[in-house]
Amino acid sequence: xxxxxxxxxxxxxxxxxxxxxxxxxxxxxxxxxxxxxxxxxxxxxxxxxxxxxxxxxxxxxxxxxxxxxxxxxxxxxxxxxxxxxxxxxxxxxxxxxxxxxxxxxxxxxxxxxxxxxxxxxxxxxxxxxxxxxxxxxxxxxxxxxxxxxxxxxxxxxxxxxxxxxxxxxxxxxxxxxxxxxxxxxxxxxxxxxxxxxxxxxxxxxxxxxxxxxxxxxxxxxxxxxxxxxxxxxxxxxxxxxxxxxxxxxxxxxxxxxxxxxxxxxxxxxxxxxxxxxxxxxxxxxxxxxxxxxxxxxxxxxxxxxxxxxxxxxxxxxxxxxxxxxxxxxxxxxxxxxxxxxxxxxxxx
Numbered sequence: 001x002x003x004x005x006x007x008x009x010x011x012x013x014x015x016x017x018x019x020x021x022x023x024x025x026x027x028x029x030x031x032x033x034x035x036x037x038x039x040x041x042x043x044x045x046x047x048x049x050x051x052x053x054x055x056x057x058x059x060x061x062x063x064x065x066x067x068x069x070x071x072x073x074x075x076x077x078x079x080x081x082x083x084x085x086x087x088x089x090x091x092x093x094x095x096x097x098x099x100x101x102x103x104x105x106x107x108x109x110x111x112x113x114x115x116x117x118x119x120x121x122x123x124x125x126x127x128x129x130x131x132x133x134x135x136x137x138x139x140x141x142x143x144x145x146x147x148x149x150x151x152x153x154x155x156x157x158x159x160x161x162x163x164x165x166x167x168x169x170x171x172x173x174x175x176x177x178x179x180x181x182x183x184x185x186x187x188x189x190x191x192x193x194x195x196x197x198x199x200x201x202x203x204x205x206x207x208x209x210x211x212x213x214x215x216x217x218x219x220x221x222x223x224x225x226x227x228x229x230x231x232x233x234x235x236x237x238x239x240x241x242x243x244x245x246x247x248x249x250x251x252x253x254x255x256x257x258x259x260x261x262x263x264x265x266x267x268x269x270x271x272x273x274x275x276x277x278x279x280x281x282x283x284x285x286x287x288x289x290x291x292x293x294x295x296x297x298x299x300x301x302x303x304x305x306x307x308x309x310x311x312x313x314x315x316x317x318x319x320x321x322x323x324x325x326x327x328x329x330x331x332x333x334x335x336x337x338x339x340x341x342x343x344x345x346x347x348x
Contacts, residue, residue, distance in 0.1 A: 020097060021051050021093065021097060022051070022057075022061060022093075022094060022097055024050075024051050025050055025051060025057055025058060025061060026050070026058065026171050026172070026175060027175060028045060028046055028047050028048075028049040028050055028172075028175070029046050029049055030043050030044070030045050030046070030175075030176065030179045030180065030305075031043060031044045031046060031278075033288075033306075034292075034295075034343070034346055034347060035347070036295065036346055036347070037347075038300035038301065039300050039301040040295055040298055040299075040300060040301060040302040040303070040304070041302075041303055041304065042291060042292075042295055042304040042306060043179075043180060043303070043304065043305050043306065044278075044288070044306050044308050045172070045175075045176060045305060045306065045307050045308060046308050046311075047172075047307065047308055047309055047310060048280070048281075048308065048310050048311030048313075051093065052086070052089045052090050052093050052117070053089075053310055053311050053313065053314065054086040054089065054090065054309060054310040054311075055086075055169075055172070055196050055307065055309045055310065056086035056087045056089070056090045056196075056236075056309070056310075057089075057090035057093070057094075058168040058169055058171065058172060058196075059087070059090070059159065059164070059165040059166075059168035059169065059193075059195050059196070059199075060087055060090030060091045060093075060094055060157075060168075061090070061094060061168060062164045062165065062167050062168030063091075063157045063159065063162055063164040063165060063168070064079070064091070064094055064098070064100075064157070065164070066164040066167075067155055067157070067164075072155055073100070073155050075099065076099060076100070076101075077100055077101070077154070077155060078100065078101040078102070078103070078152065078153075078154040078155065079091060079095055079100050079101070079102045079103070079154060079155050079156075079157060080102075080103045080104075080105070080145045080148050080149050080154045080155070080156050080157075081102075081103075081104060081105070081145055081156065081157045081158075081159060082104075082105045082106075082138065082141035082142045082144070082145040082159075083104050083105070083106060083110070083141070083159070084106070084107075084109060084110050084114075084136075084138075084192075084235050084236045085106070085110045085111055085114030085115070085118075085235060085236060085314070086114065086236050086309070086310055087159050087193075087236075088102075088104040088106065088110075088114065088118050088123070088125075089114055089117045089118055089121070091104070091123075091157065092104065092117070092118040092121035092122070092123035093121050095121070095122070095123065096121045096122050101124075102118075102121075102122075102123040102124070103123065103124040103125075103126060103148065103154070104118050104123050104124070104125050104126070105126050105128055105141040105142075105144045105145045105148075106125060106126070106127050106128070106141065107127065107128055107129040107135070107136060107137040107138075107140070107141060108127065108129040108131075108135075109129075109135065109136045109137075109233075109235060110235065111235055111314050111315055111317070111318060112317060113313075113314045113315075113316070113317070114314055117314075126144070128140045128141050128144055135231055135240075136231070136240040136243070138239070138240055138242075138243035139242050139243045139244070142160075142243070142244070145158075146158075159193050159195070159246075160193045160194075160244065160246025160247070160248060161246050161247045161248065162248075163247075163248065165193055165195035165199070165248055166194070166195045166198055166199030166202070166248050167199060168195065168199065169195065169196050169199035169200045169203065170199065170203040172196075172199075172200055172203075172307075173199075173200050173203030173204045173206075173207060174203070174207065176200075176204070176305055177204070177207050177208075177209070180303065180305075182204075182207060182208040182209045182210075183209075183211075183303055184204060184209045184211075184212055184303045184304075184305050185211055185212065185213060185298070185299075185301075185302045185303050185304070186212070186213050186214075186215060186291075186294065186295075186298065186302060186303070186304040186305070187200060187201055187204065187212055187213070187214045187215070187304075187305050187307070188214075188215045188217065188287055188290065188291040188294065188304060188305070188306045188307065189214075189215075189216065189217065189287060189306070189307035189309070190216075190217050190218070190236075190237040190238075190283045190284070190286070190287050190307070190309055191216040191217065191218050191224055191225075191237065191238070191249060191254070191257070192236055192237040192238060192239075193246055193248050193249075194246060194248035194249035194250065195248045196307055196309065197214065197216055197253075197254065197307065198248060198249065198250045198253045198254065199248075200307065201214045201253045201254070202250075202253060213255045213256070214253060214254050214255050214256075215254075215255065215256045215257075215258065215290065215291070215294060216254040216256070216257045216258070217237075217257075217258055217259075217260055217283075217286055217287045217290045218237060218238040218239075218257065218258075218259055218260075219232040219233075219234040219237060219238045219259065219260060219261075219262065219265070219283070219286070220232060220259045220260065220261045220262075221238070221240070221241075222237070222238025222239050222240065222259070223238075223239055223240070223241050223245070224238060224239050224245060224249060224257065225257030225258070225259065227259065228241075229241020229242070232262055233262045233266075233282070233318070233328065233330070234260075234262055234265055234282050234283045234286060235281070235282060235283065235315075236281075236283060236309065236310075237283040237286075237309075258290050260286035260287075260289060260290055261286075262282075262328075262330055263330050263332045263335065264285075264286060264289050264332075264335065265282050265283060265285045265286030265289065266282050266285060266319045266325065266330055267285070267330070267331070267332050267335040267336065267339075268285035268286065268288055268289040268335070268339060269281065269282050269284065269285025269312055269315075269319055269320075270285075270319065270320065271335070271336055271339045271340075272285065272288065273312060273320070275340075279311055279312035279313060279320075280308050280310070280311060280312050281308075281309060281310040281311060281312055281314065281315055281319070282312075282315055282318070282319040283309060284308045284309050284310060284312075285319075287306055287307065287308070287309075288306055288308070289339075291304055291306045292339075292342055292343070292346070293342075295346070296342075296345075296346065
């Protein structure tokens, strides 16, 4: 049974009404997704309930806040970033709210809905890929963002190497501790920039979660945890071959790194939508799949917290589109049965 534990969140009565959309960032619900007979529990931190529907709004705000505090961003200034989507949407929203100009450098790997979201907020979107090339071009995007920043005096937020990114998840950790305490034994999340997983890990340990084991999940084909590089369809996670592994991936904070296939990630996301009314993004499906595998062998009484980075509404033309899934040979009907069997076994 899924129990929404949002009522356990610490509420700030002073912000029960807002004057700015950004004031609604945070205090996202934690859902008790599964309880095992041995007392282990799995909670899902549902970051799609943030404005812009993603965890990345937290770090986008943190990066702009610190840039303003350090005098790097002046009123009416310009911001540039290389993004696969969610960070760009967050920066676009905040730029609109604060009166900045924002340019996002993207490739054709980015979901169309994310690109349209950025444009709706008034951002300039520059695609670095040729038409028909759906591969990741992180290195090209980064180089263009850096070049424009130098030539035009813009602020490049440089999300992969900006520790304000990681610090943006301190409040997320505080929310989780307020919701279920410090007896958390496992934190599971996707690894893209490394900010959300490593930032949350550091903050949880500082708050007293001393028995915490952190599990990082990347797509097969990403090179963060080694292995050969290859193309993958999961968005906003992993590092493709040829791109720099950023400073925010702090390996000493990640106890175990695992890889998940697009098939397992996307079919899990679709299964959760159909059978639990829980629509999560494609990479979040992969994180939940790996968490379900891991909790099987975890000690009795383990407390898992899974970071669900975004919802599935941005992937209606890909992960949740039958034609797209078929064209990319990503359907695997056997996985539905495997997931059903696994969840029944865990709850038995």
